[in-house]
Amino acid sequence: MASIFTKIIQGEIPCEKIIETDSEIAILDIMPCAKGHTLVIPKLEVKLLEDVPESEALSLMRTIQYVAKAVSTAFDRIDYNIILNNGSNAGQEVEHVHFHILPRPKGSLRPFHQRSNYAEGEMQEVGAKIRNCL
Ligand code: 5GP
DSSP states (O other), X not given: XXXXXXXXXXXXXXXXXXXEOSSEEXXXXXXXXXXXXXXXEESSOOSSGXXXXXXXXXXXXXXXXXHHHHHHHHTTSOOEEEEOOOSGGGTOOSSSOOEEEEEOOTTOOSTTSOOOOOOTTXXXXXXXXXXXXX
C-alpha cells in the first residue's frame, strides 16, 4: 500500500507544499513541533536512508540544505535541527524516509517533546513565508 507521503506526492492528499523537484517534495508537517517544521521527502518510496539509491542521495541533501536555509531565513535566521527517524525504534512512524527540518526558538523543548496545530489559515501563511525565502 502506498505511504501517506506517496499519496501526498501524487496529489491524493492535500499538503502545504514548500517546493517540489524531480526527486523530492518538501511540505509543512501537519503536527509541527514548531512553526515552520518542514519535511523533505524523496519521491521514491523507500523506508530507510540506506535504501535511497546513491544516485539520488546528493539531490536529496541539496534539497534539504536549500529548504533548511529558507526555513531559517523565514524565521530571522533561526537555529534548527535536521532529524531523520530511521526505523521504528528510532521513532519512525511513516515508513517512507523523510527528513525533519525543525526550527528551534530560543529555550525550546527538545525535539518531538511537544506538538501543536496550526490555527485556521496559519499553515498557508507560514508556507508562503518560507517559499518567499527560497
Ligand atoms: P516520523 O515519526 O515518521 O519521523 O514523522 C512523521 C511525520 O509526518 C510526523 O511529524 C507527522 O506529524 C507527519 N505527518 C503524518 N501524516 C501527515 C500528513 O498527512 N500530512 C503532513 N503534512 N504531515 C504528516
